[in-house]
Amino acid sequence: MSTRETILALEGVTKRYGDAPGVVGPIDLAIGKGEFLTLLGPSGCGKTTTLQIVAGLLEPTAGRVMLNGRDITHSPPPQRDMGLVFQNYALFPHKTIFDNVAFGLRMRKVPKAEITERVMDMLRIVGLPDVERRLPDQLSGGQRQRVALARALVIQPTILLLDEPLSNLDAMLRKRMRHEIRDLQQRLGITTIFVTHDQDEAFEMSDRVALLDRGSIAQIGSPEDLYDAPTTRFVAEFIGDANLIDGQVVAADGQGLVRLQIAGGSEMVARTADTTLAPGQQALLMIRPERIELVDAAAPGTVPARVRNRVFSGERITFELDTAGGPIVCTKPSLPQFRLLDPGAKVWLQPGDCRALRAS
């Protein structure tokens, strides 16, 4: 991000719907040129509202939208030059594929010969030659999705906006389209804002992810940042699986390292983004299930546990373990030594990469 020049910035953008309780914002967000940013979050978190504000389909109640340093908060959509792909694609059902893709160019009064050339080029780029005479009804879901992409991209928008474009596709196709869209975005170098509720999609495609919770950004960063260093319980639970254990701070160095005591008496050292955590305060210890080593003898920093359940799901095995501090989930690759670990077996856990969060 630091190396990119900011192309779009939301400054304190807020949207209220009459007296309805759900408020979106204030949201502050800067998107770099060529960046692929995902707005991720559960339904109702305000991600689509934010996208529509960027597209100009909704006017914010407060705040500014800046495009290349220009205030576009009150510019109508036709003046924004953004390509938007809708969840339901919103292809014009009465127009052929060619006319659908050509629509934006016609509105821009591009010469006819150039329209034909650019439309055909774009259809080739999205992998759909030879469908230009058909109607949207005559295409499959995946093909329609590509047409919608072509229609948004052919106008060479400043920013490409994608509103859950993959959620109407079947699982196989969805996975393939993730890579296709990311690949296309990289090839064209186009700044993209992608909205989804699917964490896998967000992680596989994005440079940065903004996780939204009840109308505001809970955390923004690279997928690795969000996964490794969540700053709140919401982020820790929404992104991947997390063991969250109640504990108390016994020591803190004020620079991001704390020692926590969890129920059962064990003490753990954890990193934290919250340098205000002080001894005596309640805190949450977060451990990702795959960062836990299982050892067969007690050692410093280990926690005794008993296997309650073992779930085999092909490439990995999930253990549900009981400890004095409560249940803990741990995942392991599907290797022979783990397949032999039956319910009832006694093991010692050696957690790695622990994070401490302020108890909320």
Added chain:
Amino acid sequence: MSAAADRRFGIGLMTPIGLLYLLFLILPIGFFLSMGFFKYDVFGLYKAELTGENFARLVVDSYYQDIVLLTLKLAGLTTLFSLILGYPLAFFLTRTQSMWRGALMFMVVAPLTTGVIVRTYGWIVLMGAEGIVNKTLIALGLVDRPIQILHTETAVVIALVHILMPYMVFPLISALASQDPNLERAASTLGASRARCFFEVTLPLSRAGILMGSVLVFTLSAGSVVIPQLIGGKDVQMMGQSIYELVLHTLNWPLGSAMASLLVLMQFSIIFLYFRSNRRARR
């Protein structure tokens, strides 16, 4: 239940209403319409003698020719004005978030809830020589003498547009309401102004509603009797009135029947064209 039993059960359900239609609708209408091919007889209503002269007369006799042409003209104008006035109304009613939406919808249907006679007398009170419109015009000094409003084609079209408005507006509303709102949003992000959005997306996609509303208004206005009778009077003769006259006053059933057949034929052709164009549009 087997498919055959299912079918028997279905037929059983349909039999009573089917018989009712057959006995009291299809047979009498069939009989009446077929009378158009019989010879007129002053004393016995008709003579059982086949002839094409009744239909020929409708085409050749300029009196009846005028009636047929006037009917087409007034039904066409009624359809046109219903569409011009009804489209903005339907558009507004589908888009409005107003708390009055329900009340406004009711106002569209309201004309249907009053009896045809009451409503038509309302028009007479309004448009007569001593009517409100004329009194107002005179009071404002715009005219010196009452102008002729009643008994004109204009008055008939105004009254027909008024009463038939719901038949235009509701198909339009259903066509407009079923449109995906994202289509207009997509058009606007692609650079289309509000006007372009309307002409490129909204209007073509409401085609089915326009056709349906037009077919309804056209067939209903072409077949209307009471409004042309009371508001148009003798000066504005449409086919419905003419059939009524021929059957009940002149007692020329064969000619009345021929006229009725022609009316039904006109209405059916419109409906046929509607279905054909719909099927083409879907393909």
